[in-house]
Every structure is written in C-alpha cells, then in structure tokens.
Amino acid sequence: MxxxxxxxxxxxxxxxxxxxxxxxxxxxxxxxxxxxxxxxxxxxxxxxxxxxxxxxxxxxxxxxxxxxxxxxxxxxxxxxxxxxxxxxxxxxxxxxxxxxxxxxxxxxxxxxxxxxxxxxxxxxxxxxxxxxxxxxxxxxxxxxxxxxxxxxxxxxxxxxxxxxxxxxxLRKDAVGHIANRLASALWREAVNLVAEGIADVETVDRALVHGPGLRWSVIGAHMAYHLGGGPGGIETYLRHLGPSQQRRWTSLGTPELTPSVCAMLVEGVDAEAAGRSLEQIAAARDRALVRVLAARREGMNDAA
Amino acid sequence: MxxxxxxxxxxxxxxxxxxxxxxxxxxxxxxxxxxxxxxxxxxxxxxxxxxxxxxxxxxxxxxxxxxxxxxxxxxxxxxxxxxxxxxxxxxxxxxxxxxxxxxxxxxxxxxxxxxxxxxxxxxxxxxxxxxxxxxxxxxxxxxxxxxxxxxxxxxxxxxxxxxxxxxxxLRKDAVGHIANRLASALWREAVNLVAEGIADVETVDRALVHGPGLRWSVIGAHMAYHLGGGPGGIETYLRHLGPSQQRRWTSLGTPELTPSVCAMLVEGVDAEAAGRSLEQIAAARDRALVRVLAARREGMNDAA
The missing domain is CATH 3.40.50.720 (NAD(P)-binding Rossmann-like Domain)
Incomplete structure (x- = not known):
C-alpha cells in the first residue's frame, strides 16, 4: 500500500x-x-x-x-x-x-x-x-x-x-536537483534573448522545441558535444573549442526580472498561447508527450 | 538549382x-x-x-x-x-x-x-x-x-x-543565434554539476533526456513556466516565483574548463559511451530522431 x-x-x-x-x-x-x-x-x-x-x-x-x-x-x-x-x-x-x-x-x-x-x-x-x-x-x-x-x-x-x-x-544534495538547475540555466538565457530584443517569446520557444529540445529528447548535452567534436569526440572538442565555449559563457546574458522584462514575457506568452487556455495547452502537451514517449520506446534505448 | x-x-x-x-x-x-x-x-x-x-x-x-x-x-x-x-x-x-x-x-x-x-x-x-x-x-x-x-x-x-x-x-544579429546560446547556457550548468561532484556525466545526460529535454521537445521553456504558474499562468509565476528564480540564477555555477574538469568530462563521456563508437552513437541518435519526428507530426502542432 x-x-x-x-x-x-x-x-x-x-x-x-x-x-x-x-x-x-x-x-x-x-x-x-x-x-x-x-x-x-x-x-x-x-x-x-x-x-x-x-x-x-x-x-x-x-x-x-x-x-x-x-x-x-x-x-x-x-x-x-x-x-x-x-x-x-x-x-x-x-x-x-x-x-x-x-x-x-x-x-x-x-x-x-x-x-x-x-x-x-x-x-x-x-x-x-x-x-x-x-x-x-x-x-x-x-x-x-x-x-x-x-x-x-x-x-x-x-x-x-x-x-x-x-x-x-545525486551524489550530493543540491538545490533544484539536476533538472531544474539545467532548466533554470537555460531559461535565464531564454529571458535574456527576449530582454535584449534578439527574438520574441514565441520565436525562442520554437527554436528550442525544433532544435536543442528535440535533440535533448534523444541525446544528452555532454554526449551531443562528444558528437560535435569530430573524429576525436569530446576530447578534441574541449581542446579546440573549449576556450571559445568558455568565452561564449561569459557573453551569455544575466537578465533581471524587472517590471518591463516581466511585461515582455507576459505579452509574449500571451501571443504564443493565441487564445488557448492553460488547460488546452497542458492537454496538448500531454497528447504530444504520450506520442513521443511511445515513439522513443522503440528507438531510444540505444541512443540514450 | x-x-x-x-x-x-x-x-x-x-x-x-x-x-x-x-x-x-x-x-x-x-x-x-x-x-x-x-x-x-x-x-x-x-x-x-x-x-x-x-x-x-x-x-x-x-x-x-x-x-x-x-x-x-x-x-x-x-x-x-x-x-x-x-x-x-x-x-x-x-x-x-x-x-x-x-x-x-x-x-x-x-x-x-x-x-x-x-x-x-x-x-x-x-x-x-x-x-x-x-x-x-x-x-x-x-x-x-x-x-x-x-x-x-x-x-x-x-x-x-x-x-x-x-x-x-532573429530581429538582431547575435553570436550563437538563439539555439546555441540556449545550449551553451544549459551546458555550462551541466559542466558545473559534474565539476561540483553533484552527479556524473551520464547521470546529468539521463536527467536531461528523460526530463527537461523530453519536455522541451513538445513545449518551449517560456510556455512551460506559463503552465508552472498555476491558474494565473506566467504572470503569477513571475510575481510569486520570479524573485526565487532570480536567486537561483545567481546560484548557478560558473565552471572553468580546467584540465581536471576536462578530464572528468572526457572520462564521464567515455563511461556513458560504453564502448560505442561516434558513428554508432550518431546512428542511434538519428534512428531515435526519425521516430520522434514521425510521432510529433501527429501530436505536435497543437502543443508547440
């Protein structure tokens, strides 16, 4: 029980x-x-x-x-x-x-x-x-x-x-465990892209869903960089592109959730929702998850 | 042509x-x-x-x-x-x-x-x-x-x-466009989790693939926080949890790709690869992507 x-x-x-x-x-x-x-x-x-x-x-x-x-x-x-x-x-x-x-x-x-x-x-x-x-x-x-x-x-x-x-x-207790720390790190830059006027909320979400999100549904971030390193894998990646990745990190945004940034986010999410209620969006998410999970069952284990 | x-x-x-x-x-x-x-x-x-x-x-x-x-x-x-x-x-x-x-x-x-x-x-x-x-x-x-x-x-x-x-x-030219900026932001924390000894490479990748990665394959990060805000959506989320999210941001890691961190990553990826070649891993990724894409075709449009 x-x-x-x-x-x-x-x-x-x-x-x-x-x-x-x-x-x-x-x-x-x-x-x-x-x-x-x-x-x-x-x-x-x-x-x-x-x-x-x-x-x-x-x-x-x-x-x-x-x-x-x-x-x-x-x-x-x-x-x-x-x-x-x-x-x-x-x-x-x-x-x-x-x-x-x-x-x-x-x-x-x-x-x-x-x-x-x-x-x-x-x-x-x-x-x-x-x-x-x-x-x-x-x-x-x-x-x-x-x-x-x-x-x-x-x-x-x-x-x-x-x-x-x-x-x-986890080997050590950590606030946000693993997944919410990763999600928080990504969202910080997602907010930054909106705050800086590089892209609107819906565009950032579409880029994530059709790009890295999709990829991370079948392969992890570390493993993706292993494949991004060419024939030498992550060792080569770190040797050749580690320094530029580190420079990229320092160029990422550190936005603040000021009233004006919050207003941009609320307005952008509203545009993306396009009149759909929270319930409708959650139900659509769950229908898509059910389908993707069923598909992953067949092809996933060897890729994870 | x-x-x-x-x-x-x-x-x-x-x-x-x-x-x-x-x-x-x-x-x-x-x-x-x-x-x-x-x-x-x-x-x-x-x-x-x-x-x-x-x-x-x-x-x-x-x-x-x-x-x-x-x-x-x-x-x-x-x-x-x-x-x-x-x-x-x-x-x-x-x-x-x-x-x-x-x-x-x-x-x-x-x-x-x-x-x-x-x-x-x-x-x-x-x-x-x-x-x-x-x-x-x-x-x-x-x-x-x-x-x-x-x-x-x-x-x-x-x-x-x-x-x-x-x-x-994009509305403005940006180094890394959108997706690689998001990927870089996430990977920084993924490296931090390994460097801090909170989890090993394979565990971080599994958490991503079975958690946020999977979710972001069907719904964007901004929209996910809209659903995370309860009945008031992202407006409520920002009002009640914005300050704690901002504190979380400042607590995220700023790792350096030192030789010892690089060694941990190489060793961890090697363990995760478990003898599979880069070609085998890429082929498995692509088989899984083909299946997930075919599944998303049916359930995705209403969720994105």
Whole structure:
C-alpha cells in the first residue's frame, strides 16, 4: 500500500502511474475539495500511462481515500509526500507521520527544498529521501533521488524503475536537483534573448522545441558535444573549442526580472498561447508527450 | 538549382533534405575526398527524411558534382554555404562567388559567425543571410535566419519552410543565434554539476533526456513556466516565483574548463559511451530522431 499525501496535480498524477502498475494507493489531502472527482481523473491518467508505456494492462491497483493522515499512512509501505513547498509545513507533516508509522520510507516530491533542509524534522532521518518527479509524473520518466543512505537509495531506484520511471541519483544534495538547475540555466538565457530584443517569446520557444529540445529528447548535452567534436569526440572538442565555449559563457546574458522584462514575457506568452487556455495547452502537451514517449520506446534505448 | 558549397556532414545532409523535396543540387568541395561516395550517402539521408516527414515520395531532385566553384554557382538560384567556421575563408569564397553569380542569395550555415562579420566581403551584402541549421539538418527542423533585408528574410522563410523546416528569424544579429546560446547556457550548468561532484556525466545526460529535454521537445521553456504558474499562468509565476528564480540564477555555477574538469568530462563521456563508437552513437541518435519526428507530426502542432 502506497500513501499519497497531497493530491493536487502531482499527487493525482502519481496515483495514475502507481495504480497503472498494480499498486494499491491510499490518498489523503487536508483540503477535501482536492479529492472531489479524483477517481475519475486517476482513470484518465492511467489510460495515458498505458498508451505512453505501451504495456499490456495489468490489473489496476485500488484507490482508497483516507479521511485522516493516520488512516492514510498507518499501513503504508511507501509514502509519497507532495505537500506545498514550505519546509515548516513538511516538517510538521513528518512529525505526524512518525507518530503512526515508524518504518515506511518517506519520499518527498519536493522540487525546491533539499534533503538537508527536510530531514531534521525526523527522529529517524534515514527513512527520508527526496524523489523529485518531473511534471507531469505519470508521463515524464525522470525521478531525481537523493538520500545519503545507500540501501534506501537502491531501494528507491528499484521502486521508481518498477513504475517505468528513469530514476537518477545525486551524489550530493543540491538545490533544484539536476533538472531544474539545467532548466533554470537555460531559461535565464531564454529571458535574456527576449530582454535584449534578439527574438520574441514565441520565436525562442520554437527554436528550442525544433532544435536543442528535440535533440535533448534523444541525446544528452555532454554526449551531443562528444558528437560535435569530430573524429576525436569530446576530447578534441574541449581542446579546440573549449576556450571559445568558455568565452561564449561569459557573453551569455544575466537578465533581471524587472517590471518591463516581466511585461515582455507576459505579452509574449500571451501571443504564443493565441487564445488557448492553460488547460488546452497542458492537454496538448500531454497528447504530444504520450506520442513521443511511445515513439522513443522503440528507438531510444540505444541512443540514450 | 541549388549550389551546396562544402560537402562535409552538413553539406551532404542539406543535399539529402533538398533532393527529397525535389530540388536539383550541385555539389562542390575544395577537397575531392569529401565527394567520394557522396551520392550513396545522399540516397540514405533522403530515405531518413522521408521516414521522418512521412510524406509521399516526390520525384527525387538530381545530384551533380561540380569540379570548380564557378561551375557550381554559375546557374544557382540559391547557394547554401557550409565552409569551415573561419571568416577570412568565407570572405574569400564570397568574393569568388560574386565574380560568377551576381544574383542568387548566399545562405551561410554558420553556427558561430554573424551576418555582420560575414557581409563586409560582398559588394552586395543584401544577398547574404545566415541560415543556421541544427545538426543533422536533414532531420532537425530548426533553421535560424538573420538578414536585415525584409524581402530576403521572407524569401528565406518560404524556402526553408518548403523543405519541411521550421525557420525562425532573429530581429538582431547575435553570436550563437538563439539555439546555441540556449545550449551553451544549459551546458555550462551541466559542466558545473559534474565539476561540483553533484552527479556524473551520464547521470546529468539521463536527467536531461528523460526530463527537461523530453519536455522541451513538445513545449518551449517560456510556455512551460506559463503552465508552472498555476491558474494565473506566467504572470503569477513571475510575481510569486520570479524573485526565487532570480536567486537561483545567481546560484548557478560558473565552471572553468580546467584540465581536471576536462578530464572528468572526457572520462564521464567515455563511461556513458560504453564502448560505442561516434558513428554508432550518431546512428542511434538519428534512428531515435526519425521516430520522434514521425510521432510529433501527429501530436505536435497543437502543443508547440
């Protein structure tokens, strides 16, 4: 039994993924409104998981809704915590969990807090790990794991791999883990291009989607430079083009999110959205992800 | 007739793309060795274009090999220049072109030089544009265009769109155009993560491919933050999370490509390659790209 604590977009997406893999889940959210209609949403998310993964339908895991936190975690073997990104709130939750369940791993979906910030709340910090999914978790394969405990780390890798995810483990605790640090670095330059008037929001997004984004969906950045180095690979690249890359780095922008830059971004995103609602854009993203994931299944493993 | 000047990986890839769309091409390279066996390679590349694009085979364009530059450009309506990235060399080439063809646009595939650096060689700079493809051009849709001439810009957008590409136009000349600036910004942090010992090369690449890279293959970075802002979209995101994003930016790494960092990268890429040759990795990348492109064709347009 897996307890899912916090049932917004992340929690319900985890539930779709986990039940698609036959796990029973028990849901808890302090706001009852979050749970209204959630069973139907989980059925839809599970369908997307199966289309993307292409695996034959296993028996669905069961979905139960708990009325109290104690009911949710009492019998749990794994606890996936998706509370808001506030350390004090998560600390309080962990103390309540400890009072009723002393053994199940507590996996925090936190994107912006670190293990070191979260663990002091627990008398047994060895049961805590950060397991950050990429949104939406039922489609995006990445789960970023950190815990200093080697046994728990191995157990977590097995657990998320068993959900068809691609778990990666950090050697050190880092704010933003890996993926959000990369995303933040890229976005800084994306903002700079707009702020400097080199291109508008939509043009920058199109360049990313049809260029580096597409390429990074099948090959990593380091490996791409290996291929960019000619017959000598990355060693040659670094020897010949390392210095010019380093000069390029110093020429990248360091924009500030001033009111006028923010206005350019809001206006540009508005133009790019072209009247589509957030829901329509997210649904289109997920339809495209389902298709791309299904395609990658066939051609990806040898390229990654 | 399209003249392709410089027939390394970029030139032959352009030839595969252009002939798949029914254009006749004439190839020239100062090193005859580059042209050995090129017809067979173009046939293979054309096959990949058609699988990726999913369009019914048009009549193939013809392929001719020129023995002199004058023969290549004499009758050309469009000139795609893929010479090495050295301004003096390209300047010299442009002067030779001017002597035998006074009217066809000269589109430079340059990745690192700018229009402003290249145009002074021409007595008629108005015929020059930068048209930077993303490697490999026969599969990657992006072409980044800059010319200050609005007519030529429109003509170039039509030309590359007619090749099934996604042309984007810059408002200002910029070193690295858009995509390589974004890629460089991301790679800086990717190097930092390795240099700081947070994760190894392969882990960083896996996090990118299964996380942000995959997402950016269907939705841009600006639009992703629009969806990350909750019901208020990017306006809410900027208001509530702008300050923390700006703090994150200042905490990103500014690594130097010292000998020890370079050694970590070379060793890490070597481990990730796991014995596969550059050719095997590039072929696997291209197989995966063909599949992903075919999948995106169906689900993409509404998400981009």
């Amino acid at each position: 897996i307890a899912i604590l916090g049932c917004g977009l992340i929690g319900e997406s985890w539930a779709g993924l986990m039940t698609a893999h036959g796990h029973d889940v028990i849901l808890w959210d302090p706001a009852p409104a979050a749970l209204t209609g959630i069973e139907q949403r989980i059925v839809r998310l599970r369908g997307e998981v199966r289309t993307a993964m292409g695996h034959a339908a296993e028996a669905d895991g069961g979905v139960r809704i708990a009325t109290t936190l104690a009911e949710a975690v009492g019998d749990a073997d794994w606890i996936q915590e998706n509370a808001p990104e506030a350390a004090a709130l998560k600390h309080d939750l962990y103390r309540q969990i400890e009072a009723v369940n002393a053994r199940a791993p507590i996996a925090s979906s936190t994107s912006s807090l670190t293990w070191s910030e979260l663990s002091p709340a627990l008398s047994d910090p060895g049961r805590l790990l950060t397991a950050h999914p990429f949104n939406p978790p039922h489609l995006m394969p990445l789960v970023e794991i950190y815990t200093p405990d080697a046994d728990l780390r191995r157990r977590a890798v097995d657990f998320y791999a068993g959900l068809g995810r691609e778990p990666v483990t | 399209i003249a392709i000047l410089g027939c390394g990986l970029i030139g032959e890839s352009w030839a595969g793309l252009m002939t798949a769309h029914g254009h006749d091409v004439i190839l020239w390279d100062p090193a005859p060795a580059a042209l050995t066996g090129i017809e067979q390679r173009i046939v293979r590349l054309r096959g990949e274009v058609r699988t990726a694009m999913g369009h019914a085979a048009e009549a193939d364009g013809g392929v001719r090999i020129a023995t002199t530059l004058a023969e290549a450009v004499g009758d050309a309506d469009w000139i795609q220049e893929n010479a090495p990235e050295a301004a003096a060399l390209k300047h010299d080439l442009y002067r030779q072109i001017e002597a035998v063809n006074a009217r066809a646009p000269i589109a430079s595939s340059t990745s690192s030089l700018t229009w402003s650096e290249l145009s002074p060689a021409l007595s008629d700079p108005g015929r020059l544009l930068t048209a930077h493809p993303f490697n490999p051009p026969h599969l990657m849709p992006l072409v980044e265009i800059y010319t200050p001439d609005a007519d030529l810009r429109r003509r170039a957008v039509d030309f590359y769109a007619g090749l099934g590409r996604e042309p984007v136009t």
